Amino acid sequence: MNPIISLKDVWLKYDSRQEWTLQGVNITIYKGEWITIIGANGSGKSTLIRLMNGLLQPSVGEITVCGMSVSDPNNLMDIRQNVGMVFQNVENQIVGLTVEEDTRFGLHNIGITMDEVENRCRDVWELLEIVDKKDNPSYCLSGGEKQKLAIAGILVIQPEVIIFDESTSMLDAKCTQQMHKVMYELYRKHCTIIQVTNDVEEILNCSRLVIMHKGSIRFDGPPLEATNESSIFTNCCLLPPFSVRMRDIVANCGARWLDLVSL
Numbered sequence: 001m002n003p004i005i006s007l008k009d010v011w012l013k014y015d016s017r018q019e020w021t022l023q024g025v026n027i028t029i030y031k032g033e034w035i036t037i038i039g040a041n042g043s044g045k046s047t048l049i050r051l052m053n054g055l056l057q058p059s060v061g062e063i064t065v066c067g068m069s070v071s072d073p074n075n076l077m078d079i080r081q082n083v084g085m086v087f088q089n090v091e092n093q094i095v096g097l098t099v100e101e102d103t104r105f106g107l108h109n110i111g112i113t114m115d116e117v118e119n120r121c122r123d124v125w126e127l128l129e130i131v132d133k134k135d136n137p138s139y140c141l142s143g144g145e146k147q148k149l150a151i152a153g154i155l156v157i158q159p160e161v162i163i164f165d166e167s168t169s170m171l172d173a174k175c176t177q178q179m180h181k182v183m184y185e186l187y188r189k190h191c192t193i194i195q196v197t198n199d200v201e202e203i204l205n206c207s208r209l210v211i212m213h214k215g216s217i218r219f220d221g222p223p224l225e226a227t228n229e230s231s232i233f234t235n236c237c238l239l240p241p242f243s244v245r246m247r248d249i250v251a252n253c254g255a256r257w258l259d260l261v262s263l
């Protein structure tokens with residue numbers, strides 16, 4: 001498998017701070033993975049993903065994206081075409097006056113035909129279930145619809161990797177579920193997904209879980225491996241998912257979990 005993003009012994013210190021924010025991070029991400037990154041507030045999740053599309057540069061270490069070094073300024077345009085980022089605050093990402101105008105915005109000057117522009121827009125509107133909103137003014141959309149529009153603007157560019165930075169934190173349960181459905185569809189189509197979340201319940205969807213604590217990676221593996229050992233979460237100041245907490249409570253009360261789940 002070819003690595004799509006690779007960080008080798010990456011350290012980062014913000015100019016205004018004494019201490020290291022990231023400390024010796026090593027991670028290789030492969031095409032088609034769905035990675036969920038969790039960690040307590042301030043553990044370094046946003047810093048880590050901003051390094052992955054060149055928004056930040058490491059103080060020490062090497063980062064390559066699709067074989068290109070992020071340290072070479074000549075690569076940054078290409079890297080950002082390959083790694084799309086959906087931020088928590090989507091207001092700043094919406095630039096077009098209508099849904100249609102905003103979706104098309106990133107397609108100017110990338111050398112594709114008008115037919116291709118139409119096709120790509122229609123495909124993402126259908127995937128996100130916003131075809132009927134295409135003529136609506138973007139400022140009149142609900143929070144969830146704005147989130148979808150921000151995602152549409154990234155999807156039409158067809159990046160290799162999409163990073164969702166706490167993109168569901170402002171959504172209600174129904175919109176969150178829709179967002180998971182979209183992520184799953186993208187994953188099925190072999191897009192590489194990196195999702196940052198503070199909601200531990202969201203980890204069960206992914207193919208690989210990364211847990212950050214105090215600027216370093218403390219767990220990197222299948223989510224089920226983490227849920228087998230709840231101290232992996234508690235050692236990183238996180239509550240384990242609800243199902244894991246229930247299992248542990250039942251086990252501590254002397255009942256056998258397997259007996260209960262087979263009821």
Ligand SMILES: Nc1ncnc2c1ncn2[C@@H]1O[C@H](COP(=O)(O)OP(=O)(O)OP(=O)(O)O)[C@@H](O)[C@H]1O
Pocket residue numbers: 014015016017021039040041042043044045046047048198
């Ligand atoms: N631009 C900056 N300048 C100085 N310090 C920063 C900057 N951005 C983040 N930090 C600090 O770096 C640390 C890690 O922040 P980061 O945003 O990466 O954590 P996080 O895990 O994403 O947190 P949260 O879950 O609260 O969003 C925090 O202590 C934060 O205060």
